[in-house]
Amino acid sequence: MKHHKLNRAAFDPDNISPEGSLGLLALGDIGFEAWRKAKGHIRNNENLIDGAKK
């Protein structure tokens, strides 16, 4: 398994993975909300794709 580190990556709202990171959580409200938003977008997109397939 990949060894994850606690990184202090700069906040990049356009490049957030649905997995998130401790770096994002450490940013507090902004990081957390951006992550939730990104998760939501991705989930919506997946639902849309799933819907289209059906």
Place this chain on the structure above:
Amino acid sequence: MAQKNKLLLIGWDAADWDIIWPLVNAGKMPALKSLIARGTHGNISTMNPPYSPMLWTSVATGKTPDKHGVLGFIEVTPEGQSVRPVTTLSRKTRALWNIFHNQGMRSNLVGWWPSFPAEPINGYVISDRFQKTHMDPRLQTPMSPKSIHPWDKHEDFRGLRMFPFEITKAHLLPFVPQADKVDQDKHKGLNAIAKIVSENSSLHNAATRLLRTTEWDFMAVYYDMIDHFCHSFMKYHPPKHPGVDAQNHDIFKEAVTGAYLFQDMMLERTLKLVDDQTTIIVMSDHGFESGDKRILNMPKVQAAPSLEHRQFGMFVACGPNIKKNEKVYGLGIIDIGPTVLHHFGLPVGKDMDGHVNLDIFENPKPVQYIDSWDAVSGDFGELDNTQETDAFSDQQTMEQLIELGYVEKLDEKFEVAIRNTRIDLKHNLARVHMGKKDLAAAKEILLALLDEPQAKDYAPFYMDLIGISLKERNFEAALEYLQCVKTSGTEVKYNLDLTEAQILSDIGRPREALVLIEHLLQTDQTGPVWYRYGLLHYQLGALAQAKEAFENAIERDSQIPGYHAALAEVYLQLDDYEEAAEYALTSVELVKYFPKGHLLLGQALEKLGDLENAKVAFEMAAKLKPKEFPQAQQSIENLEQRIDLGIEYEDKVTNKHYDNQIVVVSGLPRSGTSLMMQMMDKAGVVALTDELREADVSNPKGYYEYEPVKALYKDNSWLDKAQNKSVKIVAPLLKYLDNKHRYKIIFMKRDLDEVVQSQQKMLGKSEATFPIKIYNQFQRLLASVAAWQKLAPGIEILYLDYKDVVAQPDKIAEQIQEFVGVPLDQEAMTQVVDPTLYRNKNKNSPQA
């Protein structure tokens, strides 16, 4: 209100320098490192018992739990029908934010323990219930209306709560890189991390939101992440604990470090949201054992996990009026409240137990006082305590406290849970009184607890009563309580050998105690055991062994000031004053309010010839007004004489008369003490005697004894009666003299062979058999008297040889007058001496 003097108080529960320093030095905690570099840092001492809700309430009020009312993790509801986690309503006194509210200031409070139900203050309260949610994603956790103030803003914060089920691999792996190896049916570690990280993230989200969007003067944010990680994973933290299995150690060994690093990342973000005019304090309420004292199997006592809490937490402060790159000493968590009030220029309540720590301020100002903030009328943003409170029961918090082990799983019968809680809270109150050295109040509660018909375990009460009895020097009671613990059937494995050794040592049976400790050391080589081993050797005059034992204790735990002070004392006896000064200095660096450490430092510096600094050390010891106060004062007096008069005296003999001095005639039994008492009496120094023991053939002119002397080891209060008189005290009891007096000790020496022979004769034993054991004991006793006197500033000793007294009484009388410092009737003294009474001469002595 203008916000030029803002203060942000950040609580990191259980953060400990022992873990922090290696990380800071490796550059892994850059945010904290920047605060340390720009501010003041040091240890902060906790209080007894070290239970977090009590401690954080003391931080916020400057008062001890007996005054603020938060006495544990849970409490019985006002109706007495149930138990619940402690609430704001448990607090009986005003907190900082209430005072600020009254003063028109704005405060933000996040996660403070306890802060639910939220108080209606100027500002925001995100209470300690805000972040509590269900582990199960299928269950809803609505926010309680009382968990946020002002409630009409709750929608702004609702979306900031993170749920444990939102935690992903990316969040877990930094703490547990081998998370895939965890058998989650057997080990709940990953669940624990999900809960801890999500809850602390929720609080951090709320804090950052408030920092970004609100105006405030005072803000306090509390995180329990480090504490909860330590309770779950410290046992796996390096170095590997021998009792932990290798696989789990390997899997979870980075968890605690991860918590500190994540906490520092959050701090980094926080620091970016405040300006450089804001004063920042980061502090913990206690430390956490990370060495030998880690506990693998928690005993079944209330709040057992707190046994892993360490006396010292961490403190860092930084701001415009905070000293830069300095270390602060002697800070206690109780001092934070008054210090914060002082920072804002507000008066400190005289009813507060803490003090303003002026040492941290660049430009300290005089402290202002008010009788009590509780006596001030007006709006303090408080709750109405009469409101209905059943709604405050909180399942999530209770479950978490149970999971962490702070609270036992509640008995199905609620009356049992209520009874146990009530008893635990009373016991906690007794321990608070013990911490405040109010032994009478503690004892009263503990004795009442012994009368509780259905307490689940009485042993903890007996253990505390042993501690109190030892402090009161009531050894019979201590032994009795020890026996009660042994027969109580408790499941808790107390270190009774250590306790018994202490009792034996205190009642003058150090050799028996030593046997116990030597046996104990075969299985337990922790600091307290080595320390006791050292004390016993010191008591027996075995300095080399004492030194080695104290060194071992320090190696196990370098943060205990008593260990360093003990080693300093040994070095003083060994005449190695530089080492003595070094260890004494370390002891007072750990705790400023440690009078004995200052006293030892002064003694070492005096011996090194640094009289100026020695005086400073003695003055500090005196200022702290402890039991060592008289010794410190006497040391200052001695030092001033030495400086002013240029006296270079050996054995501290000044020939000065002190007001109310006590002349003690001492020596081994049968060394001529009765003769000397008679001489002093005739000389004009009245003998304190009750004449209960009549003259006999061994002492035809009487014994000059005073019955209470025999019990001096447990009661020395009668010594007041001996002022300006003479009293006979045999050598083994000298160490029990009350150090508040000045003593002139006339110590009678006599050929040891003669002493032993004389005693044999007096006891009707054969003089032909020489008791070598007694002879050796006497020799050790004489050495121990010399060692004791060396560190007792109020003691001066004149050693006189019995045969010289008999042979040249006139010369001796003159010598005594000079020593006592007042004119004596020397002629009357000499007439007392009757050479015919000098029997039992050593046949081998040249003068025999």
